[in-house]
Amino acid sequence: GQNIDQPTEMTATEGAIVQINCTYQTSGFNGLFWYQQHAGEAPTFLSYNVLDGLEEKGRFSSFLSRSKGYSYLLLKELQMKDSASYLCAVSDLSTDKLIFGTGTRLQVFP
């Protein structure tokens, strides 16, 4: 079966660093995506990890450990505009589907 877990809500302060975790269980893992979704808007792509390790893209980085079924999204130098939901999604080879977690709502305070 498939299961993706991420925290429901997180809060952080402007300028700080926050790490959003995602754990997953799938029959055939093929890759992991992170999407950002502002309230009332569509999700937009942030990152894609296939191999173990850290992928850095500006203020955002994403990490993957295939053996542990674990990923995290790291947001540095937080800005107010980073307040959004962050969705973890796993590509499952066995079902040929992309399955989303329920998302983590991040609130950034001044």
Place this chain on the structure above:
Amino acid sequence: DVKVTQSSRYLVKRTGEKVFLECVQDMDHENMFWYRQDPGLGLRLIYFSYDVKMKEKGDIPEGYSVSREKKERFSLILESASTNQTSMYLCASSLGRDEKLFFGSGTQLSVL
């Protein structure tokens, strides 16, 4: 930039009505998807298509059907709308499998 266009931003329908949600993408993408998004449940896959005239059931296909007669257009059909189908519906497309999804702006459907 890829554009995925959904025909309506807000829609209100009555129970039992037949509802069509249209989605068009302009970048010649092979793959198209329909998700619904509900609070606390996240995005759930209804149907997807990896080619014209091809369709596959997602995780929650009951009460829905789809049509993909042309590569750029993927329609979601609610044969007889029910109140539990009140939701935000998101269409997405991708160039290939395991490629990033481009989402439309969504249709908030209310079934009364």
